[in-house]
Amino acid sequence: MRGSKRKIRTGVWELRVSLGKDPATGKYRQLSRTFHGPARAADDALRDLVDKFGDGSEGGVGATFGHLLDKWLEEAERMDLSPTTLRTYRAQVGRTIRPRLGKVKLTRLTTKNLDDLYGQMKDEGKSPKTIRNHHAIISSALHQAVRWGWIRENIAERAKPPRVTQQRVKAPSVEAVRSVIEAAEDRDPRLAPLLMLAALTGMRRGELCALRWNDVDFERSELDVSRSLVVVPGGLAEKGTKTHRYRTVALDEVGLALLVRHRTNVEDWAQQAEVSVPEDAFVFSHAVDGSKPFRPDNVTGFFTRVRDALGLQEVRLHDLRHFTATQLIGAGVDVRTVAGRLGHSDPSVTLRVYSHALEERDRAAADIMGNVLSQAKPTALPPMLEGK
Numbered sequence: 001m002r003g004s005k006r007k008i009r010t011g012v013w014e015l016r017v018s019l020g021k022d023p024a025t026g027k028y029r030q031l032s033r034t035f036h037g038p039a040r041a042a043d044d045a046l047r048d049l050v051d052k053f054g055d056g057s058e059g060g061v062g063a064t065f066g067h068l069l070d071k072w073l074e075e076a077e078r079m080d081l082s083p084t085t086l087r088t089y090r091a092q093v094g095r096t097i098r099p100r101l102g103k104v105k106l107t108r109l110t111t112k113n114l115d116d117l118y119g120q121m122k123d124e125g126k127s128p129k130t131i132r133n134h135h136a137i138i139s140s141a142l143h144q145a146v147r148w149g150w151i152r153e154n155i156a157e158r159a160k161p162p163r164v165t166q167q168r169v170k171a172p173s174v175e176a177v178r179s180v181i182e183a184a185e186d187r188d189p190r191l192a193p194l195l196m197l198a199a200l201t202g203m204r205r206g207e208l209c210a211l212r213w214n215d216v217d218f219e220r221s222e223l224d225v226s227r228s229l230v231v232v233p234g235g236l237a238e239k240g241t242k243t244h245r246y247r248t249v250a251l252d253e254v255g256l257a258l259l260v261r262h263r264t265n266v267e268d269w270a271q272q273a274e275v276s277v278p279e280d281a282f283v284f285s286h287a288v289d290g291s292k293p294f295r296p297d298n299v300t301g302f303f304t305r306v307r308d309a310l311g312l313q314e315v316r317l318h319d320l321r322h323f324t325a326t327q328l329i330g331a332g333v334d335v336r337t338v339a340g341r342l343g344h345s346d347p348s349v350t351l352r353v354y355s356h357a358l359e360e361r362d363r364a365a366a367d368i369m370g371n372v373l374s375q376a377k378p379t380a381l382p383p384m385l386e387g388k
Contacts, residue, residue, distance in 0.1 A: 066102030128162035202324030
């Protein structure tokens with residue numbers, strides 16, 4: 001963006017900066033200022049105006065932060081993000097970010113504006129994680145504005161949202177998981193196998209609901225996991241997995257027997273209704289022909305009713321995933337294998353979430369080394385191990 005200088009009379013200048021198109025009207029605009037002083041000082045003042053107001057491309061200059069958020073959400077839709085993720089973004093933008101910062105011009109938005117917002121949210125009782133989530137949206141939108149040339153820097157990089165302390169994951173006990181699955185079998189034999197498979201594989205709720213029979217390889221005892229179901233306005237939508245990666249999950253004898261028995265039951269129910277089950281039918285379905293999957297939110301509702309009846313209110317459906325991970329790590333399975341089974345994009349995610357389980361393995365490793373040395377020949381023992 002260029003500026004211009006016009007001499008009105010000696011020592012008086014008109015400085016103009018082109019502002020490009022107005023985002024709302026599409027009309028070209030310019031900023032005009034009168035400056036008193038020598039020519040060189042007028043040039044310096046013009047450069048300051050260009051730096052302050054001419055820091056965007058057409059369509060960006062003069063834009064408010066709210067306008068940027070609208071454009072950022074459009075880009076998010078184009079990037080084919082999860083409907084659930086998009087719905088969360090829109091809610092956080094609409095309820096909190098836009099009402100407080102939407103009318104601020106991008107060129108006037110400061111780091112203090114963001115710090116003030118985060119402070120207000122904290123005073124309102126919002127958790128550090130919630131505030132961090134809002135900060136991520138703001139930072140992403142401003143990063144997009146930098147890429148588009150609307151602004152020169154992302155001021156969110158200097159903001160200070162509260163630090164999030166990693167919460168220790170609490171996985172349910174083996175007894176609790178068994179109790180829930182057994183009680184689920186009594187309530188609904190169509191859904192109980194889903195909960196059992198969740199505990200065996202660590203698959204996500206949406207991935208289990210999206211599973212079809214042609215994803216099951218009975219000969220190789222494997223599941224192909226490449227899709228997930230999410231709830232959207234008006235029904236369900238099928239999308240890729242959370243990490244957009246395909247993975248194969250191995251089944252042991254228990255898991256294979258579970259699906260063989262469930263397939264037999266499905267065939268029996270279909271035969272009684274005089275319908276057939278297509279090859280691509282959903283594994284877990286309320287329809288006898290498997291044409292319609294269970295809704296993920298209905299699965300959660302079913303699980304909640306079962307666990308409440310057992311007095312296990314502290315156990316969540318997602319905790320079956322934590323159960324799988326902690327049991328595998330506790331049994332000595334390497335983190336990379338656990339990460340692949342859970343569908344984590346990177347083993348570092350597994351390390352961070354389940355660090356407490358690794359600490360327990362470290363304790364077990366210490367015991368192993370102590371036992372190794374204490375069982376050595378007495379003559380080889382150092383004084384500190386004598387008498388063990």
